[in-house]
Amino acid sequence: MKQKRRDPEDVLEEELLGEVHFEIAEDAFRGPYTCHKRKTKRIRKMMQYKGLQYPYEVWQCPICKKEFLDFYQSPKLELFWMLQKLLDENVITLERNINYDGKTFFIRFPKDITKKWKKHGKAAIKILTPTKLLIEVKE
Numbered sequence: 251m252k253q254k255r256r257d258p259e260d261v262l263e264e265e266l267l268g269e270v271h272f273e274i275a276e277d278a279f280r281g282p283y284t285c286h287k288r289k290t291k292r293i294r295k296m297m298q299y300k301g302l303q304y305p306y307e308v309w310q311c312p313i314c315k316k317e318f319l320d321f322y323q324s325p326k327l328e329l330f331w332m333l334q335k336l337l338d339e340n341v342i343t344l345e346r347n348i349n350y351d352g353k354t355f356f357i358r359f360p361k362d363i364t365k366k367w368k369k370h371g372k373a374a375i376k377i378l379t380p381t382k383l384l385i386e387v388k389e
């Protein structure tokens with residue numbers, strides 16, 4: 251079966267919904283992988299969503315067209331799906347009081363969220379604006 255060469259603008263609806271099925275390769279840190287006894291090829295793809303163009307890469311089997319993501323590629327797609335949720339305002343939002351002890355500000359997190367956090371872990375705070383922040387808890 252010959253695959254039609256895709257225009258980068260031509261995005262499948264399933265890609266927009268984030269329902270593309272990728273194989274997240276666990277056996278190897280970094281591609282290429284082997285599928286159908288062939289080495290997968292690194293291909294560049296483009297997603298478009300609400301006027302945003304988002305380039306990404308996958309490893310693709312030349313025979314079955316199955317796509318694989320490696321350790322470096324999957325965070326980039328996760329970021330896109332995060333942006334998509336933000337654009338759709340489809341994000342769970344928690345209203346919290348900010349407490350102040352005279353020196354430091356504190357925000358309490360619900361137990362359901364923190365139960366797997368390390369007691370003395372690390373977090374990265376990404377500052378979008380002085381009042382809009384993204385917090386990433388490091389594992």
Ligand SMILES: [Zn+2]
Pocket residue numbers: 285286311312313314315316
């Ligand atoms: Zn294959």
